[in-house]
Amino acid sequence: MRALILAEHAEGTVSKAGLEAAGLALALAGTRGDCAFALLGKGAHEAARELAVTYGVPAVAVLGKGLFPPTSWAWARAVWDVFGHAPPEFFAAPQTTLMSEILPMLAARAGGFYASGVEDWHAGQDGPVFLRAAYSGKYAMETAPRVRPVFLTVLPGAFAPLAPVEGAEARVTEARAELPPSPVEHAGWSRPLESGLSLALADSLVAGGRGLGGPEGVDLLRQAAALFPRSAVAGSRGACDAGWLPASSQVGVTGATVSPKLYMACGISGAFQHVAGMRGAGFVVAVNLDPKAPVFLHADVGIVEDLKVFLPLLLKAAGENP
Numbered sequence: 001m002r003a004l005i006l007a008e009h010a011e012g013t014v015s016k017a018g019l020e021a022a023g024l025a026l027a028l029a030g031t032r033g034d035c036a037f038a039l040l041g042k043g044a045h046e047a048a049r050e051l052a053v054t055y056g057v058p059a060v061a062v063l064g065k066g067l068f069p070p071t072s073w074a075w076a077r078a079v080w081d082v083f084g085h086a087p088p089e090f091f092a093a094p095q096t097t098l099m100s101e102i103l104p105m106l107a108a109r110a111g112g113f114y115a116s117g118v119e120d121w122h123a124g125q126d127g128p129v130f131l132r133a134a135y136s137g138k139y140a141m142e143t144a145p146r147v148r149p150v151f152l153t154v155l156p157g158a159f160a161p162l163a164p165v166e167g168a169e170a171r172v173t174e175a176r177a178e179l180p181p182s183p184v185e186h187a188g189w190s191r192p193l194e195s196g197l198s199l200a201l202a203d204s205l206v207a208g209g210r211g212l213g214g215p216e217g218v219d220l221l222r223q224a225a226a227l228f229p230r231s232a233v234a235g236s237r238g239a240c241d242a243g244w245l246p247a248s249s250q251v252g253v254t255g256a257t258v259s260p261k262l263y264m265a266c267g268i269s270g271a272f273q274h275v276a277g278m279r280g281a282g283f284v285v286a287v288n289l290d291p292k293a294p295v296f297l298h299a300d301v302g303i304v305e306d307l308k309v310f311l312p313l314l315l316k317a318a319g320e321n322p
């Protein structure tokens with residue numbers, strides 16, 4: 001095995017970002033047989049089976065006490081307990097909160113190299129060269145690690161997800177990790193303040209900035225988001241700092257990195273700190289009063305209009321053509 005994919009899953013269902021990490025792993029390993037998925041936590045066995053059958057990549061369900069609810073401490077130890085005796089060259093995972101903690105821990109333990117926010121790669125003279133954003137997206141930084149293993153967290157939306165294959169045989173194994181008692185306790189779950197899908201899972205995000213002019217503008221965003229299935233409301237730091245949207249809605253370098261199919265930026269100027277979080281979006285619509293707003297440089301469709309004029313027109317048109 002050359003590449004191990006740590007695919008985060010919600011009780012058996014693997015996220016799109018996990019499959020994108022698998023896309024990079026396959027590109028690095030060369031063949032599906034040289035990759036493997038590792039699944040931990042509740043539903044690991046079901047997820048392993050599903051992945052192995054659908055994608056033709058061997059999958060390992062890692063079982064053990066203390067793996068659910070997850071803590072990075074327990075997961076990192078479990079992964080090393082199972083794979084550390086013969087580690088693959090590459091470990092790839094989606095850039096999520098949990099994986100951004102686990103992979104650096106593993107790299108430190110293994111004496112390897114950790115690269116976060118991987119957006120692209122190419123073959124160099126002595127192995128792969130990884131591209132990451134530097135200075136909040138102003139530059140792309142190229143890194144060629146000469147040490148192994150290499151641990152990579154992958155920016156959502158940067159790579160094509162692993163494609164399914166027909167008629168694959170399910171190669172699933174189980175491995176049991178022996179873990180010491182954890183010094184880190186899972187203290188509970190809490191729901192995000194904003195109702196609706198989490199930013200990471202939404203196919204469409206309708207985002208608002210300071211151009212909303214106040215909390216009353218947020219209602220327009222909610223109504224616009226409701227036009228699209230699997231949607232959520234997001235915001236710039238300007239709107240979150242003003243208290244119009246919860247901090248959990250913030251997109252950007254100090255907020256979430258998102259890769260929805262549709263991103264509607266309403267009254268957002270397009271500061272590079274914001275754009276760094278939404279560059280992975282499939283299609284971007286920007287609504288802004290200022291025709292020179294930088295956000296238009298990143299938009300597929302630009303609408304120079306007051307959002308309080310445009311969004312009601314959009315809602316009316318959608319109501320007339322449901």
Ligand SMILES: Cc1cc2nc3c(=O)[nH]c(=O)nc-3n(C[C@H](O)[C@H](O)[C@H](O)COP(=O)(O)OP(=O)(O)OC[C@H]3O[C@@H](n4cnc5c(N)ncnc54)[C@H](O)[C@@H]3O)c2cc1C
Nearest residue numbers: 209210211236237238252253254255267268269274289307
């Ligand atoms: C270290 C650091 C980290 C940061 N991290 C983040 C981050 O993670 N995310 C983030 O978003 N920002 C971040 N920022 C802040 C960032 O630099 C910008 O200040 C912020 O993104 C601006 O938010 P905005 O676009 O909502 O507001 P503004 O820049 O004030 O833009 C408002 C826009 O709305 C338009 N507008 C006004 N009225 C209307 C209307 N009625 N209809 C349509 N358009 C209208 C205006 O033309 C303008 O373009 C960070 C800054 C620093 C220094």
